[in-house]
Amino acid sequence: MDVLQSMTESFAVDYADARRKFAAAVKAHGGRMRSYANPNRGPRGEELATDTAWFGAEDAPTVMVAISGTHGAEGFCGSGCQVDWLASGALASVPAGVAVLLVHAINPHGFAWIRRVTEEGCDLNRNYIDFTQPLPENPGYDELADAYIPADLSGPVFEAAEARVRAYRETHGVHAASxxxxxxxxxxxxxxxxxxxxxxxxRRTIEAIAADEKLADRRLVAVVDYHTGLGPYGYGELICDHTVDSINVRRAKEWWGESVTEPQLGTSSSVAKHGLGEIGWERMLGDRVSFIALEYGTFTPESGRIALRDDHWLHNRGPFDWDAAETQRIKAALRRQFYPDTDEWREMVLWRSRMVMRQGIEALARS
Structure with missing residues (x-):
């Protein structure tokens, strides 16, 4: 399937549709599936699960892993890319000795409810810290916590909160505010x-998947984690947050080239963060894994701040009507922020995704 056809057929309208498309694509291409049932339900009562698909020899020494839905609503993009990769015919050219593992909707609750966070209200990409150790501090957030998510979305309380957020950025600078x-x-x-x-x-599910697929026994593992929301519209930035100058990051640059960026060196649209997925994968696989986030730009950080603010405000109030106009307004804005759903954006996304998957697979084959 060519990109122009795929950009209209591979992407889904909601989580349930994405799951159906993924399952159908995997079945059509002979993959082995596993499902990890989530104990919650979607807004229409639909079942939630993380599904995986394995292609290649069970004992393959190297594995290419592609993950969608770490940040829930960003799963529209990642799921579409996974379905497209199968539809493109790329599977036929995967060399012997390389297996491919697709992890679909690792945060199914966030995907279904159009949230960035998990059912626990957590950002999964901040959850990979060692909880037996003292928790990281963030005094800037502590100072602005009640301003980031005010009690109201209009009126004096709201205006005062927004003024505090602006004042912090003006006083400390854009980087510190981020x-x-x-x-x-x-x-x-x-x-x-x-x-x-x-x-x-x-997080426990990704650890179970790694154990079930015996990834710790492999010689090398490449991981692409699909994300959206940072950087220029439609551009897919390859962000690597492994320890600076580690074999993990050096290998990532060898495999994917000079476009790989490092937040810890200030070369990325992202800033350095706590609890990222790289840390979890290093904990599981040590120096045998190289992990990148494929981050597609959408709209401005400010529009992202507003979309996330409103969504957290909605959910923090308690039970709400999914079909209410206010709910649908908030969900539509957050969906658009992380999935623009336009032909030009989807076409840009698929070209870059195919390139990155091909680079990773070819690198594993020669490593």
């Missing part, structure tokens, strides 16, 4: 970029 808001925080449940108080269901 670290404070998005670097990860572990004190304010229900807040933005909350890393949690323990491993989430999604």
């Amino acid at each position: 670290v404070a808001r998005s670097g990860g925080q572990y004190r304010h449940a229900g807040g933005l970029f909350y890393g949690g108080s323990g491993p989430t269901w999604s």
Whole structure:
């Protein structure tokens, strides 16, 4: 299937549709599936699960892993890319000795409810810390916690909160403001970029998947984690947050080239953060894994802040009507922020995804 056809057929309208498309594509191409049932339900009562598909020899020494839905609503993009990769015919050219593992909707609750966070209210990509150690501090977030998610979305309380957020950015600069808001925080449940108080269901599930597929026994593993929301519209940035100058990051640059960026060196659209997926994968596989986040740009950080603020405000109030106009307004804005759903954006996304998957597979074959 060519990109122009795929950009209209591979992407889904909601989580349930994405799951159906993924299962159908895997079946059509002879993959082995596993399902990890989530104990919750979607907004229409639909079943939630993380599904995986394995292609290649069971004992393959190297494995290419592609993950969608780490940040829930970003799963529209990642799921579409996974379905497209199968539809493109790329599977036929995967060399012997390389297996491919697709992990679909690792955060199915967030995907179904159009949230960035898990059912625990956690940002999964801040949840991979060692919870037996002292939790990271984020004094900037502590200062602004009640301003980031005010009690009201209009009126004096709201205006005062917005003024505090602007004042912090003007006083401390854009970079410090970004670290404070998005670097990860572990004190304010229900807040933005909350890393949690323990491993989430999604983190435990990715660890179970790695164990079930015996990834620790492989010689090399490459991981591509699909994300959206940072950087220029439609561009897929390859973000690597392994320890600076480690074999993990050096290998990532060898495999994917000079476009790989490092937040810890200030070369990325992202800032350095706590509890990222790289840390979890290093804990599981040590120096045998190289992990990148394929981050597609959408709209401005400010529009992202507003979309996340409103969604957290909605869920923090307690039970709400999914079909209410206010709910649907908030969900539509968050969906658009992380999935623009336009032909030009989807076409850009698929070209880059195919390139990155091909690079990773070819690198594993020669390593």
